[in-house]
Amino acid sequence: MIRTLKAALIALPLAVSIPAQASDCPALFDTQVRKLHSKASLDLCELTRDRTTLIVNTASRCGYTGQFKGLEALYQQYKDQGLVVIGFPSDDFRQELDDEADTAKVCYINYGVTFPMAATSKVKGSSANPVFQALSNATEAPGWNFNKYLVSPEGKNIRHFPASAKPLGGELESAIKATLQTPTLGQ
Template sequence: MKLNRLLGLVMTMVTTSAFACPEYLQGEYRKLHSKDSVNICELMENKTVLVVNTASHCGFTSQFKELEALHKKYKDKGLVVVGFASDDFKQEDDDEEKAAEICYLNYGVTFTMLAPTHVTGEQANPVFKALAKQAKEPKWNFNKYLVGKDGKLVEYFGSMTKPDSPKLAAAIEAQL
C-alpha cells in the first residue's frame, strides 16, 4: 500500500513538472553540428537559464569564452547556459562544421549550443518570440536573457553586457 502511494506521489510530481514547462519552451532543437536534439523543457527543468543568441563571426564572438566561464562557475548551482546560433545578422558561418569548430575548439564551449535558427522577426523560433515579448528582440548577436526556474524572464542584457559583468553575475546569483 505504501508503494502505491509513493508511486502515485511520484507520478503526480512528474505530471506537475511536465505541465509547469511554459509552452514557448516546449520543443526539440538540434544541437550544433550534430544529429542529436535537445528537449528544451528537460534541459531547463528546475534550472535558471541564460539564453544567448550567438554567431561565430561577430565582434562579440569572444564572449563565448566568458559564457563558458559562467557555465563552469554556476552549472553545479543550477544555471544552464544555452546558445542559439543564428545568422539573422549575417555573422554566422554558413558551414555548421566551421561554426562548431569556432565554438568548441577555439573557445572550449561545453555548454549547450544549438544549430542555427532564427531569433528575430516572424521566423524567430518560439523561445525568442516569447523572450522578445517579455523584453526586447535581439538587435544584434550575444543578447542575454536570464530566465527563472518558472520559465519567466528575469532580466535582459544586451550585446554590450559582457558575460563577466558584475550586474549579470548578481542577477544570476539572486536566482540560484
C-alpha cells in the same frame, strides 16, 4: 470491491502527479531543438528544469564572439549551483558562418564551449525559432548578436541584457547570482 478501491486509492497519487510533472516545464522551453552540427536534439524542458537559464544568440564572426570565453567561464563557475547556458547561433545579423561544421569549430574548438549549443536558426522576426519568439514577446527582440536572456527556474521572470553586457563581473553576473539565490516556488 475493497481491493479495487484500495488499488484505485494507491494509483490516485500517481495519476495526480503525472500532470504536475508534465506542467513543470515553462511554455518557453517546452520544445526540442537540434543540437549544433548534429542530428541529436536538445530537450530544452529537460535541460532547463529547475535551473536558472541564460539564453544567448551567438555568431562566429562578430565583434562580440570573444564573449564565448566569458560565457563558458560563467557556465563553469555556476553550473553546479543551477545555471545552464544555451547558445543559439544565428545569421540574422549576417555574421554567422554558412557551414555548421565551421560554426561548431569556432564554438567547441576555438573557444572550448561545453554548454549546450543549438543548431543555427532565426532569432528575430516572424520566422524566429519558438524560444526567441517567446523571449521577444516577454522582453524585446535581439538587436544584435550576443543578446542575453536570463530566465528564472519557473520561467516567469525574464530579463534581457544587450550584446554589450559582459558575461563576468557586471550586471549580468550579479543578476545570475541573485536568481540562483532566490528559492523557486514549491521548494
